[in-house]
Amino acid sequence: MALIKVDAEPAEVGFDASRLARIDRHFRRYVDDGLLAGWTVAVSRRGRVAYLSHQGMRDLDAELPVTDDTIWRIYSMTKPITSVAAMMLYEQGALELTDPVARFIPSFAGARTYKAGPALNPSTVPVTEPVRVWHLLTHTSGLTYGFHHAHPVDEMYRLRGFDYSGPPGVDLATACDQLAELPLLFEPGTEWNYGVSTDVLGRVVEVASGQPFETFLDEHVLGPLGMDETRWWVDEPDLDRLATLYMRGPDGGLAANTALGEEVTRPPVLHAGGGGLVSTVGDYHRFTQMLLRGGELDGVRLLGPRTVAYMTRNHLPGGADMETIGRPIFAESAYRGVGFGLGFSTVVDAVVGRVLTSPGEFAWGGVASTAFYVDPAEDMTAMFFTQFLPSSTYPIRPRLRALVAQALVD
Numbered sequence: 001m002a003l004i005k006v007d008a009e010p011a012e013v014g015f016d017a018s019r020l021a022r023i024d025r026h027f028r029r030y031v032d033d034g035l036l037a038g039w040t041v042a043v044s045r046r047g048r049v050a051y052l053s054h055q056g057m058r059d060l061d062a063e064l065p066v067t068d069d070t071i072w073r074i075y076s077m078t079k080p081i082t083s084v085a086a087m088m089l090y091e092q093g094a095l096e097l098t099d100p101v102a103r104f105i106p107s108f109a110g111a112r113t114y115k116a117g118p119a120l121n122p123s124t125v126p127v128t129e130p131v132r133v134w135h136l137l138t139h140t141s142g143l144t145y146g147f148h149h150a151h152p153v154d155e156m157y158r159l160r161g162f163d164y165s166g167p168p169g170v171d172l173a174t175a176c177d178q179l180a181e182l183p184l185l186f187e188p189g190t191e192w193n194y195g196v197s198t199d200v201l202g203r204v205v206e207v208a209s210g211q212p213f214e215t216f217l218d219e220h221v222l223g224p225l226g227m228d229e230t231r232w233w234v235d236e237p238d239l240d241r242l243a244t245l246y247m248r249g250p251d252g253g254l255a256a257n258t259a260l261g262e263e264v265t266r267p268p269v270l271h272a273g274g275g276g277l278v279s280t281v282g283d284y285h286r287f288t289q290m291l292l293r294g295g296e297l298d299g300v301r302l303l304g305p306r307t308v309a310y311m312t313r314n315h316l317p318g319g320a321d322m323e324t325i326g327r328p329i330f331a332e333s334a335y336r337g338v339g340f341g342l343g344f345s346t347v348v349d350a351v352v353g354r355v356l357t358s359p360g361e362f363a364w365g366g367v368a369s370t371a372f373y374v375d376p377a378e379d380m381t382a383m384f385f386t387q388f389l390p391s392s393t394y395p396i397r398p399r400l401r402a403l404v405a406q407a408l409v410d
Helices: 017-032 075-091 106-110 133-138 152-159 172-180 197-209 213-222 236-241 258-265 281-292 305-311 396-405
Strands: 038-045 048-059 112-116 123-126 246-248 254-256 338-340 345-347 362-365 371-375 380-385
Touching: 017 038, 017 048, 017 396, 038 281, 075 133, 075 197, 075 213, 075 281, 075 305, 075 362, 106 172, 133 197, 172 197, 197 213, 281 371, 281 380, 371 396, 380 396
Parallel strands: none
Antiparallel strands: 038 048, 038 380, 112 123, 246 254, 338 345, 345 362, 362 371, 371 380
16 A cells, blocks of 8 residues: 655755645635535655645545545546556557547547537538547547536537446447547547547557556556555445545535445446546555656656656647637636646646746646646645545635645745
8 A cells, every 4th residue: 555654844845834834724624614525635845745634524424534545536637647558558659649549449430520500410520630649638639528518519428328427337448439429529639628538548548558448557557656546446345445425415515426426336347547546645646756757656667758748748739728729618727828738737837827836837637626736847746635526616726736836935
């Protein structure tokens, strides 16, 4: 088990301890006011943990507190892990970023783009640019999510069973074939839209590697990094460590979302590279440290440093940010000044974004309000774990960045 512990005095790595304490004071109010059941924050610099704090409960009814070994649904924080797996195959020559996805999933050869009309009777046209691996990594594929509720294509996804998860009993290969039958929102490469691109990327990993996607992740990413607690489901011996998934109830208080929350208590049929994993703060900390160190941790190298640097550059067309080129969908923080690389958001202009952070900071989060970011300029990582849907409810991510940055004094 990759447990995390504080191993540096704040001053040793350039933090003011009294200023770091502001993180606790600020986010404790979320628990005191009944906005969140509980949370964990961890901040590291120069490879050492300077701040680790838990507040509140992982399960309110059972009165179980948040602890170092609490298991969290990380949802879309699965995406960077899947993206790393794909880029490992890129480094091995098993795929090219310019490869049409149809090379690995033939059903995508017939991709069409939405033109007009309602979900039940849309007008579509054939794509002129095929969906490529690069489009999946950058979310410029034209794929979407059913839960956006922003476009007729989103409704088409929901009608086919693609909402927060996929249709019951459908495996990854079948799900990707079904997604290929639905129209794209736009011509690939022309816009940015958050969607199931990384789920499809998981199928690409599966075909390119010749292994089931979950096996490839276990053998080549999670296992080598010692992320033994990062997995697809939580079995009986560990269920008491799994945090309850909450949302806002009819009375305004916290209510458990048991329907969605219990999905991770049984083995999945669909291993979703875009949002299927659970993890712990200790495990995900190892993943962020590997990224910060340019693809290597404790003598295990997953990626070359130049690959990591390439992944965390802005790959959006014309160097645009997500605000300019993206579709208007839910988001916890503004997309101004923030581009997107190969699996991560990346800060292009912190001034435009109105958030105290460094250019080149790369990050992502999950729909249950988990988040992480890596700041190479400051040699620093930060993570926030909780379980509240949806992540757009509270401004956790920008507040975390500001609270961490203001504590740096060297």
